[in-house]
Amino acid sequence: MLYSTSAATSNSNHLIAYDIGSPKAEQKKWLRSSIADIAHYLHVPVTTQLQYDNEVFQHIHYRTGQRIFNMGSSFHSIYLINSGFTKSVIRNESGIEQVVNFQMKGDILGVDGIHSSTHNSEAIALTDCDLIVLPLHKLAELGKTYQSFEKAIFNIISTELVHQQNRLCILSARNSEGKVADFLLNLAGRYFQLGYSRSSFTLRMTRNDIGSYLGLTLETVSRTLSVLNDSGLIEVKHRRITIPDAQELRNLTGCKKARCAAE
């Protein structure tokens, strides 16, 4: 399984979560993480000094479909995903969802709230989730104590920005096949980084979500997946995706316009 209901059962080597409540293993529900744990996730080098900091961070669980925070609600913390999948969406006046991003283990949620202290998007659990709550003021304090932590905070926000910028390029410069291929390869890469198979995985979101994310309709996503399936580039069985040859698929992700190839 890609995610577990309790972080304690996860085979992650990034996070050594430990419960501070009841000693019974059965009740390992609400965990806390040390700063060293967080540092691992944020790719901050763990100094000995940092290892003995006894500040802790609280976990929160969410069930599939639950809303983690609302658009417009006041912002205090960002969330680090310890297990599970989420999506963040912006809802327009008519209530239509626009998917902004999908998050998985190790990703950060709620960064856009830092601006204006109000969440600019809404986060929804696509599976049961275990999130680590990182209050911004706590992080900022840490940044003052540990030099490398400060850089990490900047990085969190900036990484999100770079991701969205690159998405813009894909949205406006690629056709449906390019978009879908890029999306799948991206997911495959992230699974791989987490130690899972890069050639076979399960989609946790609907075709509608994918379409919203890629600027396509759900029908076009479905059709494109079928086309890729028929041409042998991928294998689609419902939400199960298999990519036999990533390189071949990558050839599709070029620029759609003839003008591009010319130059």
Place this chain on the structure above:
Amino acid sequence: MLYSTSAATSNSNHLIAYDIGSPKAEQKKWLRSSIADIAHYLHVPVTTQLQYDNEVFQHIHYRTGQRIFNMGSSFHSIYLINSGFTKSVIRNESGIEQVVNFQMKGDILGVDGIHSSTHNSEAIALTDCDLIVLPLHKLAELGKTYQSFEKAIFNIISTELVHQQNRLCILSARNSEGKVADFLLNLAGRYFQLGYSRSSFTLRMTRNDIGSYLGLTLETVSRTLSVLNDSGLIEVKHRRITIPDAQELRNLTGCKKARCAAE
């Protein structure tokens, strides 16, 4: 004029730039700005303590068409626009430009470089520009000394993120008229904030740039402008745009899809 070749001739009440070199007014070319000046721009409350901080920030001039920084070049500073217009673009493998954003007075340039210490985009001067160089390490130090400055740095990056997220919504959920209308209203609003007319202004970028920014071809941008012109919603004379009634134009910026209206 919307911009001036020297900040000293600008009628800005935000920045009191002063030259530290030759006393001759003719040579007011390379200016420096105090922290209080920067604080004004970043909407940081100016404390007396801050007012007497004698740290200074260097200015740089660029001429129309000059490149301010390259994609992939190493990152050290962000740039605050004191006067002039710029665009930031991402160049793909084929060398095709994808416009990421347009910047004007008071906007920040180069934020995406914070991630990975390498510029993720390339900035080009659309007019002659006067930029204030803000080395990130200097800003970070200021953040430690002045509490409110720290928040400002987070805000700079986060604001950029929120902007890009909202753009994604527009790109994938609106038709060409909606995109163009939104673009013009956005520009009008920014001009207004700077004390210029919100109903009449000059575009500093080509139709190609606008198209790239909005995910359209230059022909579609031109056609859409013509349609809006013919319907009396705007007046287009080359790069001069007049908006007689902003509210009417705003009605176009709704969601393109019939499904949206239904719900």
Place this chain on the structure above:
DNA sequence: CGGCCAATTGAGTAGCTTCAAACTTCGTGG
């Protein structure tokens, strides 16, 4: 004035959307 780049306008078309119907999957409750 000529050359160059930007912008406009036209005609034809590819690609995505829309609407519609059938099918699959999954969760819930009898």
Place this chain on the structure above:
DNA sequence: CCACGAAGTTTGAAGCTACTCAATTGGCCG
């Protein structure tokens, strides 16, 4: 455990938006 309904997915056919290619006009600078 099976039946049912709701939600998600697939596939088809028709239509329309925005793209492509092409030709012309307009503005700017040496």
